[in-house]
Amino acid sequence: MSKSSISNSVIRRLPRYYRFLGELENNGYVRISSRELSEKMGLTASQIRQDFNCFGEFGQQGYGYNVSDLRIEIGKILGLDKQTPMILLGAGNLGKAIAAHIDFRNKGFDLIGAFDVNEGIIGKEIGDLKVRGIDELSTFCAENKPVAAILCVPMGAAEKLANTLIECGVKAFWNFTHYDLKVTHKGVAVENVHLGDSLTTLSYCLNNLNNSEK
Incomplete structure (x- = not known):
């Protein structure tokens, strides 16, 4: 999917994902499923997977998402690795x-x-x-x-x-x-x-x- 076709609502959820993943990382989480993340954020698991799929494949079936890796990737998408x-x-x-x-x-x-x-x-x-x-x-x-x-x-x-x-x-x-x-x-x-x-x-x-x- 081209970046120009990604909806504004998806883009506006990215900072929230980044923040939640940071909190999870600070609390010792290593991995998390879309279902678990959805329960914490008040979104559906399907919505979360669709949002992430706009930018690539980040999770593994049967494993879920590596919290630290996913946060780093979202940070790069947001441009937080730059100054x-x-x-x-x-x-x-x-x-x-x-x-x-x-x-x-x-x-x-x-x-x-x-x-x-x-x-x-x-x-x-x-x-x-x-x-x-x-x-x-x-x-x-x-x-x-x-x-x-x-x-x-x-x-x-x-x-x-x-x-x-x-x-x-x-x-x-x-x-x-x-x-x-x-x-x-x-x-x-x-x-x-x-x-x-x-x-x-x-x-x-x-x-x-x-x-x-x-």
């Missing part, structure tokens, strides 16, 4: 929290720069990085060649900034703004994160739960 250089745009409260608390190296990225327009933030440190002024962005990109960027900027600034970053060679965005890069930029990888949408989804689930109990 893609990444920069942060917007070093306010959200950007600061992301830089300080996300384990980028174990997620396939190396956070190499942080930028902001606020004179009160420029020069301060977040994580291991000193925040640079946005006027240094083009020069920094030319010298360090980041491939990915985190956008934690106001929506009004996002479009112009995205254009600049794409011109500088950035190909992937972890987007915390409400600006939809996928609509205006076809040749980039985008993961949109809408925290407010997630919270309103929780509100729906809570209200649906309450309604079902009536």
Whole structure:
């Protein structure tokens, strides 16, 4: 199966598989069957086998899956065996929290720069990085060649900034703004994160739960 034909729902389950397998490995599991894995993850065994078959043959009939080997292979599929250089745009409260608390190296990225327009933030440190002024962005990109960027900027600034970053060679965005890069930029990888949408989804689930109990 070609990678382009793999559904988005399968791709979005891969990080969960990776996380669960890591927990199993830490708890001393050496091998596991699709049935056992399905019981732990709340999926069907058939779904798990179909998902893995999109990327190759990982298990052995009568044995199941080697937990460590399978986790390594899924990590490679996710690109976690690489260190893609990444920069942060917007070093306010959200950007600061992301830089300080996300384990980028174990997620396939190396956070190499942080930028902001606020004179009160420029020069301060977040994580291991000193925040640079946005006027240094083009020069920094030319010298360090980041491939990915985190956008934690106001929506009004996002479009112009995205254009600049794409011109500088950035190909992937972890987007915390409400600006939809996928609509205006076809040749980039985008993961949109809408925290407010997630919270309103929780509100729906809570209200649906309450309604079902009536």
